[in-house]
Amino acid sequence: MNQENPIHLPDLLFTTFLSDHFGVNRGVYNTVDEYLYKAGLKDITERRKTVIDFFTYLQRVNGVKANGRINIGRHGLSSRLQEYGEALMQASG
Numbered sequence: 895m896n897q898e899n900p901i902h903l904p905d906l907l908f909t910t911f912l913s914d915h916f917g918v919n920r921g922v923y924n925t926v927d928e929y930l931y932k933a934g935l936k937d938i939t940e941r942r943k944t945v946i947d948f949f950t951y952l953q954r955v956n957g958v959k960a961n962g963r964i965n966i967g968r969h970g971l972s973s974r975l976q977e978y979g980e981a982l983m984q985a986s987g
Contacts, residue, residue: 901942908942916949917963922971929975948978 900911909920926945935941949964952974956965966974 900946901939912945912949916953917958917961918949922966925971926975929972933979948975951978951981 900908903911909923912918912923913920923945926948927941930941930944935944952964952966955977956967956974959965
């Protein structure tokens with residue numbers, strides 16, 4: 895598997911990469927992917943880069959559970975996506 899540039903992997907291999915590296919399942923990935931698409935990220939490579947950045951952000955901010963999965967937190971995925979978007983806007987502003 896292309897670990898150096900996973901954004902170009904076929905969908906199944908990309909979701910396997912996310913599972914192996916972040917402990918997220920396909921449903922979580924699909925939710926994040928759809929959220930980003932609806933937010934205006936139409937280019938799949940840019941969206942996949944952002945997906946990886948988002949899960950990296952969650953690892954840093956919320957940590958990882960004992961089972962190896964990202965700790966999304968008590969406020970849920972949608973809240974974390976909004977926080978991530980706000981953090982990006984502050985960093986670029």
